Every structure is written in structure tokens, then in C-alpha cells.
Amino acid sequence: DGGITQSPKYLFRKEGQNVTLSCEQNLNHDAMYWYRQDPGQGLRLIYYSQIVNDFQKGDIAEGYSVSREKKESFPLTVTSAQKNPTAFYLCASRAGAGHEQYFGPGTRLTVT
Amino acid sequence: GENVEQHPSTLSVQEGDSAVIKCTYSDSASNYFPWYKQELGKRPQLIIDIRSNVGEKKDQRIAVTLNKTAKHFSLHITETQPEDSAVYFCAARLPGGGADGLTFGKGTHLIIQP
Numbered sequence: 001d002g003g004i005t006q007s008p009k010y011l012f013r014k015e016g017q018n019v020t021l022s023c024e025q026n027l028n029h030d031a032m033y034w035y036r037q038d039p040g041q042g043l044r045l046i047y048y049s050q051i052v053n054d055f056q057k058g059d060i061a062e063g064y065s066v067s068r069e070k071k072e073s074f075p076l077t078v079t080s081a082q083k084n085p086t087a088f089y090l091c092a093s094r095a096g097a098g099h100e101q102y103f104g105p106g107t108r109l110t111v112t
Numbered sequence: 113g114e115n116v117e118q119h120p121s122t123l124s125v126q127e128g129d130s131a132v133i134k135c136t137y138s139d140s141a142s143n144y145f146p147w148y149k150q151e152l153g154k155r156p157q158l159i160i161d162i163r164s165n166v167g168e169k170k171d172q173r174i175a176v177t178l179n180k181t182a183k184h185f186s187l188h189i190t191e192t193q194p195e196d197s198a199v200y201f202c203a204a205r206l207p208g209g210g211a212d213g214l215t216f217g218k219g220t221h222l223i224i225q226p
Contacts, residue, residue, distance in 0.1 A: 040121070042201060042218035043156070090155065100146060101214065103155040 003027040004104035006091050011109045013085075021076045021107045023091030032074035033092040033101065036060060043090065049074055078109065085111045114139045114206045118217025126225050131192055133220045135202035136184040144205035145178060145185045146214075151198045159200075160187070189222075197224045 004025045013019045023032065034046040045058030049068040063082025068074050074093075078085045091104040115138040125131045135145075143164040148156035162169045162176045162185065169176050173192075178185040185204075189196055202217040 040218060042118075043216040045214075100158045100161065103148075103157070105155050106153075 004091060004093055004102055006089075006104040006107050008107060009105065011107055013109070013111050015111055016080045017111075018077055018079050019085075019109065019111075021078065021089055021091075021109070023074045023076065023104055024072055025074075025091075025093045025102075025104075026072060027093060027095070027102065028071070029093035029095050029102075030071070031094040031096070032068070033094075034058075034064070034066065034074070034076045035090045035092065037088040037090055037106075046076065046089075078111075085109060114142055114204055114215040116202060116204050116215045116217045118202050118220055120220060121218065122221045122223070124223040124225055125192055127192055127194060129192055131189045131196070131222055133187045133200055133202070133222070134184060135186070135204075135217050136182075137204040137215075138183070139204075139206055140180070140183060142204040142206050144207075145176070146203050146205075147176060147187050148201045148203070148216075149198045150201065150219075156201060192224050194224050194226065197222060 007022045031050045033048045035043040044060050046064050047058050047066040049055035052071050055066050055068050065077045088106050088108050090106045092101045094101045118135045146161035147159050149159045150156040160171050160174050160176050162178050173190045175188040199219045199221050201219045203214045205214050
């Protein structure tokens with residue numbers, strides 16, 4: 001089923017709390033991505049990493065942080081600075097230039 | 113950067129009819145155009161893609177056409193079936209850009225009426 005897992009599927013948090021979303025892949029892919037999906041907004045890039053120990057901001061990085069200590073893992077932390085954190089979060093990975101992106105099953109985060 | 117516009121946002125067709133979804137892109141240097149299908153609550157999955165050196169690509173009931181001059185590309189689904197109901201996203205890739213340069217359209221909700 002694509003070899004990318006995200007956990008948990010649903011996550012609930014109180015406003016003001018940081019929360020970390022997990023993304024793991026066993027595809028030996030170099031590049032990994034985090035997207036946010038809101039109704040009618042398509043997929044917007046939060047952060048990406050093309051190699052271990054390196055990552056770059058995407059289009060909407062404010063209020064988020066990531067790490068890439070292992071090739072297989074790219075966790076995303078939604079901080080209390082993110083003004084509208086409630087959304088569907090998708091992780092993706094890619095083998096290399098010219099290859100397709102594979103998506104994980106997503107985590108739906110609700111912050112109240 | 114790249115900007116991708118996708119139309120329509122919602123498309124309703126009778127089962128068995130054809131469906132066409134259109135996208136335009138802004139940067140003529142973009143060279144890769146994938147289409148993703150996302151069923152409710154599930155992950156987007158690649159259904160077809162086309163590169164800039166090709167004008168058309170077909171895979172059974174699905175086809176994609178690319179007009180580089182006009183900077184638009186379209187997804188065509190023929191003989192639509194209930195399982196085609198989903199949200200479809202187009203994307204364009206700008207070579208040399210970070211993150212593989214994929215920019216997504218906002219999606220089209222395709223509804224197949226029985």
C-alpha cells in the first residue's frame with residue numbers, strides 16, 4: 001500500500017499545544033514532503049527534505065517544524081504558533097528526480 | 113514560481129458519459145504534469161502523467177492531452193463509472209525548483225450520476 005505510513009489517522013488537541021505527526025517510509029526514497037489539505041484549497045507544501053539532515057521550507061511553513069534524522073522518517077510538528085492548524089496533513093516521498101510522488105494515508109488534525 | 117489553475121471545481125456527469133477536467137499553468141518551463149485521484153478520506157494516487165515532449169497519453173479509459181503553446185493540459189475520462197467519483201488534482205513541475213517543483217491545482221470533485 002505504497003510503503004508510507006502516517007500515524008495517527010485522527011488527532012485531537014487543545015489550542016496552545018504542540019503536536020507531532022509521524023511519517024515513515026520503507027521505500028528507500030530520498031525525498032520526503034509534508035502537505036496540508038483544506039477544502040477547496042488543494043495541496044499546499046509545508047516542508048520538504050531531499051536528503052537526511054537537510055530540509056527546506058515550502059509555501060506555508062510558518063507555525064510548523066520538521067526534522068530528518070533518518071532517511072525513513074520525517075516527522076512534522078504543528079506548533080502553537082500555527083493560527084489555523086485544523087486540517088488534513090499528507091506526507092509524501094519520491095525516489096528521485098523524474099519519479100512520481102507517493103502519498104501516505106494522511107492524518108486529520110483537529111484543534112479546539 | 114508556478115501557478116496552476118484547475119476547472120471546474122465540481123463536475124457532475126451521467127454514468128457512461130465522458131468527463132473533461134482542464135488545467136492551465138503559468139511557467140512555460142514546466143515539463144511534467146501528473147494527475148492524482150483522491151477518494152474521500154484517502155490518499156491521492158497517481159493515475160496518469162505526461163511529460164512536455166509528448167502531446168497525448170492514454171491508459172484505457174483515461175487520457176491526458178498537453179498543449180504547450182497554450183500552457184494547458186486536460187484529463188479525459190470516457191465511459192465513466194461510479195468508481196470514478198472522486199476529487200482529481202492536476203499538478204505541474206518546474207525543473208530545477210526545490211521539492212521537485214510540483215504545484216497542485218485546487219482539485220475537481222467529479223460526481224458520476226447513476
